[in-house]
Amino acid sequence: MEWQFLFELSVNGLLTGMMYALIAVGFVLIYKSTDAINFAQGEFVMIAAIVVAGMATNYGFPLIAAIAVGLVFMIVFNLALERFVLRPMIGRPIVAIIMATIGLALVLQGAGPLVFGAGTKPLDIGVPDEPLIIGPLFMTPIDVVGAAISIAFLAVFGWFFMKSRKGVAMRAVADSHMTSIAMGINVERYFALAWILAGVVALLGGLVWGSAIGVDTQMAALGLKVFPVVILGGLDSIIGVVIGGLIIGLVEALAAGYVDPFVGGGTKDFTPYVLMILVLMFRPYGMFGKPIIERI
């Protein structure tokens, strides 16, 4: 019984971890290619889900149409954001960019409910709610679907980054803006591309998580789960995101299952941060992050 529960807990923790990775990859994508730190990642996921769910419930759009509207919105919104907010801020201190994205988060928190109403909305992407039972193992279908979407996206994304011409150009841009310009790469266009991709991945995250927990502004709290994931893996590593996500998912599950009863409090949200600090003490740039070499 006990071992079976441990196994079940671990499997479900890992699945949740993959779903965290789906949100975190948007963060890494932006950091890697534009050096901007997006503290509004949770809000991006939230606003994407609110647009889709709002279109579907308030205006009766069919799901596909609502997703299409959400996709167009996210792309347009992120392009505008890149052009009018983040591009003027290139070269500013990190803390200024952090603050700009926090300001953006507040705007989204206010604007979402203003347009679509503040109540919690359902987002049904057709995944059943009954437990999925494989032998002795209980799983929830949305987790399986979410993890599958996550893996599929990361695979496509990995291929794009490693093999396609545009992906290689993006890596070049991430590595050095100056060299890229010298080599004839239109850096600004690739910044825009990075933000578009971030919008798409936020939409996917919004669909999966919105379907898992319902849609309202508090979805943005998922953004806080992202930090341990990305820091653990290293801010600029796609592989790191996957491994970080899996570890955090697992640690959370085990903490809630086995630590909570002893301390009499919810340790699930805070153990990932403790783990993160410990890892940082030994590896200051995460497990797969690229060390920054400082020169005078």
Next chain:
Amino acid sequence: MNHLKTGLLMAGMVAGVATMATSAVQAKTLIVGMACDRTGPTQSVGVVLCPAYHDYVKLINSKGGVMGNKVKVIEIDTQYKVPASVEAYQRFKKEGAVVVALWGTPMTQAITPNLNADHIPGTSPGFGTAAAANGEKYPYLFPMAASYWSQAGAAVTFAKQELGGDMKGKKIAFIFYDNPAGREPLPVLDKLAKMEGFELKKFAIPPPGVEMKVQVQDIVRRYRADFVISHLFGKGPAVHIKEFKRMGFPLKKVLSFVWGAGESDINGAGGWAKAQGYNALNFAGVGSDYAILDEIKAMYKAQGKDGPKQMVNSVYYNRGILAAAVHLKAMEMAIKAKGSGDITGEDVQKGFLAIKDFRLDGILPPLDFTELDHEGGGWARVFRVEGDGFVPAGDWLRGYRDVVIEMLKAE
């Protein structure tokens, strides 16, 4: 460019000072201060509850006000922040509020000493420190509805009923928000566990509780609870309904405290069909079959408008009605006692105590405030999701009232 910025900033400053000055002017009416959360973590409640309060006051004003005195509501959105709430309270005090509606447990704790010092009654329906229902210690704070302790008593009573009248050796899981408000019912539950002989296991959810699969899995698969009492806020309720459903646990065996079952939570959990059987405590009636709601609709119609769209969320809408109705009733009692509309907070405090058996056509429990008991009796009623809405599962009840009163006195 710089000149333009400078000019704009200065213009803004001047305008700001000007509006601050004009807001000091006020009409000679009864002032109510209402702290609201429309943009913070509990916004899904605030966006329904606060409009309901305004609607009821508008209705009374359209009928000539409270014994001929118009009522003006000053609402301030506090975003569930303590300093903002204290600032709001100072504003209410300055405007001469005779009663204030508080919002949020930590804010209530911060403002309570001020209420006693300034002699302005404040209300905290269904939240706040349970021990503050002791009117002898906090004469100016009126929880006005079942506190978390009373809710715990009612919850155990209901659980006992559902488990066939005997709780010996039964496994009860308590899943709660891991913050002070969430832990508030624990002392009563621990006490009742000993009294009734059931096993109580606690599952803490760290706020904001957007993800709680592991805890639910623990309850369903390892602990194998016979009955679940849940005490969550904000997004938590919708998430835990979904998770219990996904783990195949019958929702008939889940009972939520008062902040866990608005229509929007059910919606967020995927709609009525998915939440069948889910139980929730309430301290005001649920549904729209009440005369007072029809009157509000009629008022809107007379103005050529559709009824308030918040009304579909009857759980929180009716709680807004409860808050407004009791406030205005207390003012009415105060005016009656004083013989004129020139009342102060002290008069309204006595007005609260003069309220006896105020039902408002059954939307309220038989509230009855005494010197000691500022909860009005600690009434609660369980509503269950059946078909396309909430239906009552039993009548208004007070569980283990003696235990709660004893603890109130002990504080």
Next chain:
Amino acid sequence: MFHRESGYFKTSYQADMALYPLPIAKYTIWAFLAIFFVACPMLLDEYHLSIINLVAIAVVGVLGLNILVGYTGQISIGHAAFMSVGAYTAANLATKLDLPFWLTVPLGGLMAAFIGILVGIPSLRIKGLYLAIATLAAQFIIEWIINHTPSISGGVAASIEMPRPVFFGMELANQAELYYFLMFIMVIAIIGALNLVRSRIGRSFIAVRDQEIAAEIIGINVFKTKLIAFAVSSFYAGVCGVMYTYYLGIANYENFQLITSIDYLAMVIIGGLGSILGSIFGAAFITMLPIVIRLWMEAFGSIFVDDAALAQVIAQFRLIIFGGLIIVFLVVEPDGLAKLWQNIRNYFRTWPFSY
């Protein structure tokens, strides 16, 4: 602040570092003190004083954060956690040992400084954004510990009722009386910060911020400097937390959550990184902005929407305007209100004969 000099005539280093570059600066300061300590309490009512109180509290917190972020270049997203350390320390000392405010305020600050040093230790190895997120972790860990340790938090409700400060037998019970108390602490804090940043330590902060390796080469102990910055910053935060506790009447950790840290970060950046005057501007601006926006909307909002919808629109728009202003500021005037103020001054310096 308000004076105009006709040029730079400084001949010595001392003159350049002087707090009062001209005698008139001294008079301005005295005028300000007179306005805030004599005129304001006489002319304003309790509500407006309570807003100034909030600003005074915020100023202390922002000064601390600015020393860390603006002067030393170490980003902290855990400032509110240090406030809660100060708040609970003071509340426990005041309730359990009956200590008066002139002990609880510094002791709360010292405890916060101690915790701040512990949190600062990773800054030896962790830099930039990684450090920022490590301080975020500190925020959650401190919050969690307070929430789950009844001996610190005073029981299951995690809030401690704070006795009012007593000044020579007089209890400072309402906002008008607290006003002097909080303003006094604020003035001390401002003087302390002004002197700190132009001292040897303050200059080593700036050196570490501008070029860490270069600072090390010229003989500054970078690690020690960073720890001092963390300690001073946390001390200010702790004092700010104690002030909050006296202001609110309770110590409650829910008042010091991540959102508060973010508010303070916004104050530092809007005010101006690495500027004492900017800290004051930022604290006043961010504290009063939501209130002023609300008053505007109450006054003019009914022109655009009917009043049933107004309350909702006010709340939502306030959030949007607040966030939007932060973004606009960062894009248009990256150096914050301090720089804006300097521009105004430079304009008037040559006015009316600007070319």
